[in-house]
Amino acid sequence: MDIVLAAEQLNPLVPHTVEIVVGLIAFGLLYWVLAKTVFPQFEKIYAERTDKIEGGLKRAEEAQAEAQRIKQQYDEQLAGLRAEAARIRDDARAEGQQIKAELRADAEAEAARIRARAEEQIAAQREAAVRSLRAEVGSLATQLAERIIGSELSDPARRSATVDGFLQELDGLDSRQPTGAN
Secondary structure: OHHHHHHHHHOOOOOOHHHHHHHHHHHHHHHHHHHHHHHHHHHHHHHHHHHHHHHHHHHHHHHHHHHHHHHHHHHHHHHHHHHHHHHHHHHHHHHHHHHHHHHHHHHHHHHHHHHHHHHHHHHHHHHHHHHHHHHHHHHHHHHHHHHHHOOOOOOHHHHHHHHHHHHHHHHHHHHHOOOOOO
């Protein structure tokens, strides 16, 4: 029996019952201490980290939603400003066209006024030239008539009648000439 008892003590694969009981009591005691003190702390830290992560994700989603809302508002404002700028450009273009038309009308009116004044001046100068030429032609006609007749035309009525007759003959010659023959 000593061999059997020695064989039972030497078997390293089978532990002693006392060791199993002591090991189980120690494990239970250790588990109870860990369950009462350490595991709640782990659970608390895990819950806090979960809340932080979920809160951070929630805050990130809220911030992203806010950024998206602000971007949309910015885009709407930008579109409004672009429309306003286009309207201002169109108004400026229309106003420029109107000013251009007014300036053109003013320039045309000024040109017409200058043309009318020039025509009046030309007519006045022509009338003055005709009067001057008539007087000069009258004087030359009188001198010529005095040479031809050989007597002086001192009577103003006779002189005037001679000059007027000569001028009428000249006017008659001018009216018989074609206007295109120069």
